[in-house]
Amino acid sequence: MFQHLFATMNEMLDEILVHYPQAHGSTKEDLNQKLTLLKSMSDGIVEEWLRFEEKMGVLREGHPNHAPEAQAVLPESRTEAFQRGQGYYKLGMFDLAAQAFEQVVKQYPDSIVGRIYLAMAYLQLNEFNDAYRHFQFIIPLTESNKLKAISYNALGCIQAQNQNLEKAQEYFNIAHKADPSFQEPLANLKICESNDGTFQYGSELSSFM
Template sequence: MFQHVFAEMNEMLDEIARHYPIAQGVHKHELSRKWHLLQQMSDSMIEEWLNFEEKMGTLRQSGIRLEEKCELDYPEMNDDAFVKGQGYYKLLMFSQSLLQFQAVLEEYPESLIGRTYLAMCHLHLDQSDEAVHYFEEVLKAAANKRLRSIIYNALGCIEVKRGARSKAREYFTLAYHSDPTLPEPLANWEACLHSTGKLQYGTQLISLL
């Protein structure tokens, strides 16, 4: 599941090693940004893995028998295109991620999580109309409150970009009421009121699964 993510990270690291010593200006700044991104991802992965191993050890020692396999809520997660798409998404490579999730929907046309990822990719690529189309499709069928909150928050960000603050507030309010534990809607509304900070969307999508 993680092989593709590490392959992309290694490829990015190789690019930095080859070009940073001779890079200048904007190119050097971009390579530096990628280096800091990789460093953050590495630190985060190590910390999360240690926490995971600790919990696994506790569960093993509890004596609980875990022999039966549970059916996945999202069978498309085993699809190669889904794994690649999520890997690209984590690396902020949204154009490549979009292509993978288009392939996921060809195989799983009813996939709500695949459609949500596709919409988020469009949003990150400043293709707001396409993003709204897919978000609205998901909202018609999604019962998961966390997923609905993530989508309402993203729709609020789109309205902020369009200059429609009143509509944005409606969406941020819907996002908050759908799942009050999601931190992004309140932070975005605060940023909107004071015209400060960067809008946040899609960061909680991966942790949804």
Template sequence: MFAHLFATMNDKLDEIRRLYPRATGSRRDQLDRQLDTLKEMSDTIVEQWLLFEEKLADFLDQSKTSAAPSIKATAPSKAASEPERSAAHKEAAAAAATTHTAGPSPSSKDGQEEWSLSTEVAIQISKGQGYFKLHMFSHAATELEQAIAMAPDCQLARMFLAMTHMHLQQWNDAQRHFQILISLTNYAKWRAIGYNALGCIQAVGMNLDLAEHYFLKAHDADPSFADSLMNLKCCKERNGQLSLRFGSTELIR
């Protein structure tokens, strides 16, 4: 299940090791962020594995006890290390309980309940987010499309998939997913990101009046979202060169 993910992580690490000695400035900063992401993904996988191991070990101990209560194999060396092993598992489980998926999620104070996702969907989204943060957008799209296929109303997957298409400059796909997201969500920041992205897509096509319309709708949705006003100003100046921001950094802060 995770063979492809680990192969990709290894390939990415090899690439970073090759580029790192000669990288400077913003390129070095980007590689540092990608290294941090790889470390975070590795730590999360280890913590979740240890949590699973703890639950599995508890179940196996219980099943063996109930199946054969009068028979107990002796293994002194292993028994001596069992408390340490159990303690390590519990510590990792506690750490895993405090680990959260990258990216924002609406909370009850925003008028929207947090989503309840199946384990399978959550894994797909987590993998997609990991690839997204590593700027491996083609891989991210594959994982997130699978998540959407399993949970079409999942706004978190929809947001990351739409933003992934923006990075891939697949404007039609990005537009479609942002339009669906806007129709689904009541979360002000995500509506603002969606409208702002739609404005960027129109600006790329030089439909500047419609782009300005979307940027204004983004500002109305969430006045604290700064990208929309910056993009609106850029369109109004119309100096022949557009420098647009479509909110990607909001997802990985």
């Protein structure tokens, strides 16, 4: 359902991007109306998602055995900025997610959960220096083997993007040793060896959080 909705929204936005620079008069007014509609739809989706997450949070509090421990006990996960950022991240709106999680880590500098989302959002935006800095901060502080694996795997992807394949392979191996059940590092090692394919990162973040 959501795939079809976002496909339609993206098609409309692509059309606007093509025609807007040369548009004038009534044509430009029509495109502006479409932009307003898209923004309203996007804001509405995010609002409904955050409302859904809030209700799920109430359910988790009532059934703690069915909820991730970090979500149940960490104060930052209850903030408006965190919930907004998580909603944006899950919708693929990584620039807005990064802005929200910057607020979270400013208020909670030692928040591992907030910082992993922030680092991954920067990685999705190809802001590799910012992403690298936050992943380096996370690794020595977290006791979670899964988060260590996610972080080392992301560092490997950044090194690979910078054509440092030997260092990338080193990070992918460390990630696999940290959590052998995490499959992305092994897939990325094969990509390094074959020099063909798209590096994988972030697929387990939402389920882990």
